[in-house]
Amino acid sequence: MLELFTLAIEVLTAVVVLTAAGIVVVRLYRRFKHRKQARLAAGPRRSLLAFVADNGEEGSHDLVAIPEDAWRAAEPHALALLGKLRGEAHMGLVSVFLRRGTARTALGQLRSHSRVKRARAAQVLGDLELRQAVPELCRLLTDRHAEVRVVAVRALGRIGDPAAAWRIIASLDRSDPIPSLLASHTLVQLGAEAEVTLSAALDHPQARVRAVCLDALGLLGATASVTRIARILKEDAHLDVRVAAANALGKLGTRSAIDPLSLALHSSRPAALRAASAKALGDIGAPSAVPVLEKLLDDGAFHVAHEAAHALRRIGPAGLAALTGRGSNGHALEALALAQVMREEKTAVPA
Amino acid sequence: MIEEFIRDALRWTDVSIFAYFVALNSSYLVLIVLAGLEFYRHLRRIPFAGADDMFRSPLTLPVSVIVPAYNEGPGIVAAVQAMTALRYPRYEIVVVDDGSSDDTFEQLRARFDLVEVPRVVPADVAYTSEVLSVHVARANPETLTVVRKTNGGKADALNVGINLARHPLICMVDADSVLDPDALLSVAKPFGDDPLRVAACGGVVRIANGCKVIGGRVVDVRMPKQWLVRIQVVEYLRAFLMGRTGWSRLGGLVVISGAFGVFRRDLVVRVGGMDEDTIGEDAELVVRLHHHLRETKEDYRVIFVAEPVSWSEAPSSLAVLGRQRRRWHRGIAEILSKHRRMILNPRYGRIGLVALPYYVVFELLAPFVELSALVLLPLGLWVDAVNLEFAWRFVLVAYGYGLLVSLAALFIEEVSFHRYPRWGDLARGMTAAILENFGYRQILAVWQVKGAFGAWHGRKAVWGTMDRTGFDTPDEPESDLVGAGSVHRRG
Numbered sequence: 142m143l144e145l146f147t148l149a150i151e152v153l154t155a156v157v158v159l160t161a162a163g164i165v166v167v168r169l170y171r172r173f174k175h176r177k178q179a180r181l182a183a184g185p186r187r188s189l190l191a192f193v194a195d196n197g198e199e200g201s202h203d204l205v206a207i208p209e210d211a212w213r214a215a216e217p218h219a220l221a222l223l224g225k226l227r228g229e230a231h232m233g234l235v236s237v238f239l240r241r242g243t244a245r246t247a248l249g250q251l252r253s254h255s256r257v258k259r260a261r262a263a264q265v266l267g268d269l270e271l272r273q274a275v276p277e278l279c280r281l282l283t284d285r286h287a288e289v290r291v292v293a294v295r296a297l298g299r300i301g302d303p304a305a306a307w308r309i310i311a312s313l314d315r316s317d318p319i320p321s322l323l324a325s326h327t328l329v330q331l332g333a334e335a336e337v338t339l340s341a342a343l344d345h346p347q348a349r350v351r352a353v354c355l356d357a358l359g360l361l362g363a364t365a366s367v368t369r370i371a372r373i374l375k376e377d378a379h380l381d382v383r384v385a386a387a388n389a390l391g392k393l394g395t396r397s398a399i400d401p402l403s404l405a406l407h408s409s410r411p412a413a414l415r416a417a418s419a420k421a422l423g424d425i426g427a428p429s430a431v432p433v434l435e436k437l438l439d440d441g442a443f444h445v446a447h448e449a450a451h452a453l454r455r456i457g458p459a460g461l462a463a464l465t466g467r468g469s470n471g472h473a474l475e476a477l478a479l480a481q482v483m484r485e486e487k488t489a490v491p492a
Numbered sequence: 493m494i495e496e497f498i499r500d501a502l503r504w505t506d507v508s509i510f511a512y513f514v515a516l517n518s519s520y521l522v523l524i525v526l527a528g529l530e531f532y533r534h535l536r537r538i539p540f541a542g543a544d545d546m547f548r549s550p551l552t553l554p555v556s557v558i559v560p561a562y563n564e565g566p567g568i569v570a571a572v573q574a575m576t577a578l579r580y581p582r583y584e585i586v587v588v589d590d591g592s593s594d595d596t597f598e599q600l601r602a603r604f605d606l607v608e609v610p611r612v613v614p615a616d617v618a619y620t621s622e623v624l625s626v627h628v629a630r631a632n633p634e635t636l637t638v639v640r641k642t643n644g645g646k647a648d649a650l651n652v653g654i655n656l657a658r659h660p661l662i663c664m665v666d667a668d669s670v671l672d673p674d675a676l677l678s679v680a681k682p683f684g685d686d687p688l689r690v691a692a693c694g695g696v697v698r699i700a701n702g703c704k705v706i707g708g709r710v711v712d713v714r715m716p717k718q719w720l721v722r723i724q725v726v727e728y729l730r731a732f733l734m735g736r737t738g739w740s741r742l743g744g745l746v747v748i749s750g751a752f753g754v755f756r757r758d759l760v761v762r763v764g765g766m767d768e769d770t771i772g773e774d775a776e777l778v779v780r781l782h783h784h785l786r787e788t789k790e791d792y793r794v795i796f797v798a799e800p801v802s803w804s805e806a807p808s809s810l811a812v813l814g815r816q817r818r819r820w821h822r823g824i825a826e827i828l829s830k831h832r833r834m835i836l837n838p839r840y841g842r843i844g845l846v847a848l849p850y851y852v853v854f855e856l857l858a859p860f861v862e863l864s865a866l867v868l869l870p871l872g873l874w875v876d877a878v879n880l881e882f883a884w885r886f887v888l889v890a891y892g893y894g895l896l897v898s899l900a901a902l903f904i905e906e907v908s909f910h911r912y913p914r915w916g917d918l919a920r921g922m923t924a925a926i927l928e929n930f931g932y933r934q935i936l937a938v939w940q941v942k943g944a945f946g947a948w949h950g951r952k953a954v955w956g957t958m959d960r961t962g963f964d965t966p967d968e969p970e971s972d973l974v975g976a977g978s979v980h981r982r983g
Contacts, residue, residue: 146885
């Protein structure tokens with residue numbers, strides 16, 4: 142027994158000393174590596190900044206001629222810069238990346254066995270906003286790893302090719318779909334040209350798909366789809382989809398949305414739908430909705446009464462007058478007080 | 493005959509205690525290795541994590557940051573300032589002043605120009621105190637809300653905050669916490685990446701003592717001046733950063749610190765909010781979420797993100813540390829007692845079969861075993877049940893293994909996040925890992941045993957107070973501030 146203990150002490154001592162030494166070695170190695178990387182990256186970083194300062198007109202040859210190890214050290218900085226640039230400077234830097242073969246390498250890595258490499262490649266192609274990569278990125282939407290699919294969707298959003306809309310929508314219709322909010326945001330990034338596809342997808346049998354498309358249409362300002370969205374608000378079998386329709390109508394802000402939203406406030410409708418519809422009417426800012434919203438101030442469901450009061454506040458003078466008339470109502474008092482604070486703050490800030 | 497029996501019993505007890513220490517430290521080591529793997533995975537994914545996309549998206553889920561505060565006058569303004577500067581697209585801050593007897597509210601009113609407003613407080617979750625008044629910041633009425641209420645305890649304050657929270661995610665943050673600018677973005681990100689399954693996400697809490705804090709942000713990470721706090725830094729690394737990351741990887745995370753955690757509001761409301769009868773209300777909520785979601789057979793995840801972090805002030809005196817640790821251990825005892833039906837119950841999956849039994853054996857009972865060893869080993873020596881040769885080897889292996897575990901945690905920290913850039917701080921960390929074994933662990937065990945007895949004897953729990961010094965670093969020469977700008981950060 143004692144021998145065993147003695148052996149354990151010897152082994153422990155050795156491992157403790159090795160671990161302590163390991164900590165020191167790791168720190169020394171990192172410092173050495175960091176200095177080396179900083180030294181390598183210094184030149185390319187200066188060239189990059191000069192290139193950007195010249196709006197991408199001068200210096201591209203210098204950047205392309207940078208040796209591979211120095212470029213690798215500066216590449217994270219260059220990619221970060223890419224996300225911050227617009228216009229000529231952005232196009233110029235993209236062209237440098239293309240000439241250095243970054244896109245070709247990334248396209249090749251989209252078929253790597255490593256999911257991290259596939260995801261990194263998709264990220265780079267998105268940063269480069271490379272339209273030629275869209276078919277390959279769309280293929281990644283069915284990747285077996287969720288994290289790769291997510292990066293591919295984000296990349297497609299940055300590229301902004303509306304041709305990808307249908308593939309993104311299709312990727313929502315699976316047992317392990319991409320996150321809904323990410324899909325909505327990406328579809329919005331595809332721009333107004335994606336509206337037709339989104340509008341057509343409102344008849345998709347999958348409720349999640351319809352909700353995502355409604356969110357995207359609302360953010361895109363697709364006023365041509367108001368009638369279809371109003372129909373969904375009235376008829377859809379899923380509450381989440383109807384709530385999404387109410388939110389979308391609020392964002393679209395057209396007059397034709399007021400009647401369907403007012404109808405959705407009826408007491409027979411679920412509280413979540415009524416609250417969303419009240420909020421949407423506030424977003425539209427329609428004075429004609431004041432009477433119907435005022436009635437909701439006494440609603441038993443907290444969120445319905447709360448949203449109605451704040452919708453009246455956002456409508457402006459007509460809504461505020463209605464709130465003032467209901468002086469003893471707690472929600473009305475709350476909304477009035479907030480309006481007062483906001484008014485004071487506005488008047489305090491010089492124009 | 494009886495003497496021989498006692499000697500045999502003592503000998504076998506000492507051997508059993510030794511085996512327990514080996515098992516305990518081995519389990520820590522396994523968790524640390526798992527944490528190391530998780531950090532490696534995390535760091536490889538940073539280039540495509542998409543934090544910037546999340547920040548720019550108009551659809552990112554908004555968050556209500558709830559800050560319960562009780563006598564937090566010295567640090568509350570710095571903490572709220574830091575929160576108003578967080579990098580997140582849409583969030584509100586709800587500070588709940590739980591009947592403070594100091595100038596917590598006055599500090600806030602003066603700094604943020606608070607104005608009283610009427611507010612209807614929904615009763616989504618029950619609370620027992622009385623809301624006295626609600627205030628908003630004149631410049632940002634929809635961003636900062638301060639509630640004054642009668643004293644009802646931390647859980648009650650959180651419940652009031654949950655009721656007033658307007659957003660689908662709620663983030664509970666201690667009033668003495670300073671968050672890294674990207675902290676909220678990182679902790680809320682899993683909800684965007686996996687919205688159907690993520691129920692809660694915890695963030696790391698590190699110790700702010702000794703760090704330079706300017707404008708509510710930690711700009712220079714340093715080891716604290718007192719050895720008592722330095723030891724806690726190592727302890728936090730080992731138990732919180734590594735331990736919880738390891739459990740998260742195993743799918744068995746049952747503790748999310750009340751100092752920094754994000755939850756889905758609908759789920760918190762569904763399970764009834766914070767339990768006001770439990771002093772460890774943060775961990776209790778997580779266990780209750782597991783309980784509920786397992787019973788309803790929902791596919792869910794409770795996870796932990798290791799970076800960025802929330803910085804918190806640690807006790808720098810034995811008296812305050814003692815109160816804190818009694819409270820923490822009492823919390824563990826209460827939670828395990830309240831949810832005892834989950835323990836070893838296959839219905840609750842790895843939570844019931846692995847995580848909770850582990851907490852019983854290696855968290856709740858550990859201080860009892862430690863104290864037993866302190867009594868029984870000398871006793872064994874005295875009655876000749878064990879000889880001196882065995883005893884000193886026993887002590888050396890037991891504590892040496894503990895030291896190895898702490899060093900392993902420091903090694904993983906150095907490889908992954910290396911937040912302490914100075915060589916001196918590294919040496920202090922390693923020294924603290926050694927010193928921890930001389931007195932600190934033993935006195936900790938005494939406090940923990942007292943805490944557990946407090947729970948079992950049903951003594952009234954109170955919201956512990958801490959003498960805070962606050963964070964804001966006094967005005968320093970310009971050169972110091974310039975130095976602070978070159979903070980070491982992971983590249």
